[in-house]
Amino acid sequence: QQPVQSPQAVILREGEDAVINCSSSKALYSVHWYRQKHGEAPVFLMILLKGGEQKGHDKISASFNEKKQQSSLYLTASQLSYSGTYFCGTEIIGTSYGKLTFGQGTILTVHP
């Protein structure tokens, strides 16, 4: 039931773009995205609800393809502060709201 994230790791130069994918084998209520820096708590980025919406925040946006149960996180013009591990958390239809099943994480490293 754990969603699969790809790639496992990505290395960028400042200003480059990246896409992180999250794929589930189960039908989903929602997808949540978090970023965790080493030794710190995960920080909420955005939530996408069933309905195929797309959201954006500054230069970070995401989409949710309900038919494919896939979500993608788009980071444009990356900054050094984007470095960290990105997790997607999924709420699976058939279980109750609130129980997030997280992917294994994608390590993003941005170099100057």
Place this chain on the structure above:
Amino acid sequence: EAGVTQSPTHLIKTRGQQATLRCSPISGHTSVYWYQQALGLGLQFLLWYDEGEERNRGNFPPRFSGRQFPNYSSELNVNALELEDSALYLCASSLGGVTGVSQPQHFGDGTRLSIL
């Protein structure tokens, strides 16, 4: 606005002992979630409390238990500690989660539990 606070920051126990971890949610949040993050692994859902009730539970043995108090703070209890319980335990809070609308979860800094 104060974020989610957890105590203690670090906890060292030996096998067979019992551990109690505490969490205070963001003011106004009624839901509290507990996650285990073992070294090199992702976040594993443990428990979800809302309005004092246990709403959902992850695939963990019964020796992992908890409760939520009337002020919405929560504690996680782990009995008969085993070496593999060594992990970072994260608490998160959100607005009420039983309304049927997914809510963002905001995490605390965690309690590092080490079993010797």
